[in-house]
Amino acid sequence: MGSFETIYISETVAACNGGGGALGHPRVFLNLGHDGKVECPYCSRLFVNRAMQGSAASDAITPPRVSEERNV
Numbered sequence: 001m002g003s004f005e006t007i008y009i010s011e012t013v014a015a016c017n018g019g020g021g022a023l024g025h026p027r028v029f030l031n032l033g034h035d036g037k038v039e040c041p042y043c044s045r046l047f048v049n050r051a052m053q054g055s056a057a058s059d060a061i062t063p064p065r066v067s068e069e070r071n072v
Contacts, residue, residue, distance in 0.1 A: 004044040014047035016040045 007014070012032050018024025018040075025042040032038045036052025039045070 004046075006046045006048060008048050008050050010050060012049060012052075014038055014040075016043065016045055016047070018043045019045075 014030045014032065015027060016025075016030060017027040028040065028042065030038040030040060030047065032047065032049050032052065036049040038047050040047070
């Protein structure tokens with residue numbers, strides 16, 4: 001299921017209330033994952049940390065150095 005809306009933040013904890021005033025949902029605090037993202041379980045808004053997103057994206061496309069390779 002896709003996200004309803006993407007909200008870029010500079011924190012590692014997102015606060016979401018659905019944004020609908022009385023039509024929203026209870027306010028929840030969500031810890032962003034190691035990838036700098038978290039999706040609200042109530043309204044499916046996706047919160048993305050701008051700083052973490054940049055480093056996570058570059059890590060994903062950069063192959064590991066020889067010293068970083070892991071035995072699989």
